[in-house]
Amino acid sequence: xxxxxxxxxxxxxxxxxxxxxxxxxxxxxxxxxxxxxxxxxxxxxxxxxxxxxxxxxxxxxxxxxxxxxxxxxxxxxxxxxxxxxxxxxxxxxxxxxxxxxxxxxxxxxxxxxxxxxxxxxxxxxxxxxxxxxxxxxxxxxxxxxxxxxxxxxxxxxxxxxxxxxxxxxxxxxxxxxxxxxxxxxxxxxxxxxxxxxxxxxxxxxxxxxxxxxxxxxxxxxxxxxxxxxxxxxxxxxxxxxxxxxxxxxxxxxxxx
Numbered sequence: 001x002x003x004x005x006x007x008x009x010x011x012x013x014x015x016x017x018x019x020x021x022x023x024x025x026x027x028x029x030x031x032x033x034x035x036x037x038x039x040x041x042x043x044x045x046x047x048x049x050x051x052x053x054x055x056x057x058x059x060x061x062x063x064x065x066x067x068x069x070x071x072x073x074x075x076x077x078x079x080x081x082x083x084x085x086x087x088x089x090x091x092x093x094x095x096x097x098x099x100x101x102x103x104x105x106x107x108x109x110x111x112x113x114x115x116x117x118x119x120x121x122x123x124x125x126x127x128x129x130x131x132x133x134x135x136x137x138x139x140x141x142x143x144x145x146x147x148x149x150x151x152x153x154x155x156x157x158x159x160x161x162x163x164x165x166x167x168x169x170x171x172x173x174x175x176x177x178x179x180x181x182x183x184x185x186x187x188x189x190x191x192x193x194x195x196x197x198x199x200x201x202x203x204x205x206x207x208x209x210x211x212x213x214x215x216x217x218x219x220x221x222x223x224x225x226x227x228x229x230x231x232x233x234x235x236x237x238x239x240x241x242x243x244x245x246x247x248x249x250x251x252x253x254x255x256x
Contacts, residue, residue: 039128040206042214044089044107045121046114049219051079051175055228071238073229074177077186079220082116084171085163087140089125094135094203105129107137107214111144113163116218124216135203137214137252141194143168167191171246173223177232188233192243198252213255222249 054076087110108125115122144163162169171190176183206212223245224231231238 037208038131040131040208041126041211042091042107042129042206043126043212044124045213045215046116046124047121047215047217048079048082048116048118049217050221051118053077053079053220053224053230055225055230071241072232072235074179074232076230077175077177077220077224077233079116079173079175080118081175082171082173082218082220083113083162084141085111085144085168086114087111087142089137089139091129091134092136092138094133105134110139111142114216121215129206131206131208131210133203133205134200136197136199138195138197141170141192141196141246143170143191143193162189173220173233175233177230177234184234186234188242190239190243190246192246194246196247196250200252200254204254215253215255217251217253219249219251 055073089107089110091105091107093104105127107127107129112124114124162172169189169191170193171188173188173190174186176185178184204212223242224233226241231242233242
């Protein structure tokens with residue numbers, strides 16, 4: 001008869017060894033990677049401040065359109081998507097930053113398309129940057145140069161056709177307007193360019209091994225509302241007001 005007297009201890013020992021080995025492998029695979037103490041991780045998101053634009057409850061004193069305003073108005077409007085082409089996003093060191101060198105920190109090279117919609121925040125980039133104190137962020141909204149710029153992520157939706165056309169746009173905003181109970185779609189196209197600088201007050205200080213968030217917020221209220229009126233984006237007469245409002249419609253929020 002076959003005896004298990006001597007084989008059983010060996011079998012048990014073998015099982016214990018296997019369990020230890022598996023535990024060791026699992027433990028190693030779940031080991032937390034230590035943070036990079038030489039850099040700070042910066043995440044950049046895009047986000048709509050709101051999707052609806054309605055007139056203010058208080059109308060102008062004379063209940064008429066403001067001086068110099070000749071365009072048509074609507075009861076309200078809703079933004080479903082917005083896109084614009086942006087060049088390099090850069091953080092600039094504070095003048096007295098002891099950690100500053102001769103180079104500003106580039107969060108992302110351009111050109112690329114910043115996308116907004118009602119779904120919420122969209123991650124634009126995650127970048128490791130040098131620790132230090134930064135007092136402003138800069139970027140440029142501009143036309144895509146087919147002869148010099150790389151494609152990058154312009155091939156999203158119909159962005160390639162819109163932003164790389166022979167006479168390209170820089171901003172495209174879509175949604176709906178309401179007049180009475182009538183709902184109508186619209187798409188607003190613009191060729192405006194702008195160099196934008198947003199100053200942090202107070203300046204932001206980033207340390208090694210930390211992670212932070214910057215949010216590029218687009219507020220349609222600043223684009224499509226003036227003194228209690230919701231501007232009709234389909235009316236060409238409103239274009240100068242809408243294009244001029246772009247600088248105040250885009251802001252940068254920091255989360256630390």
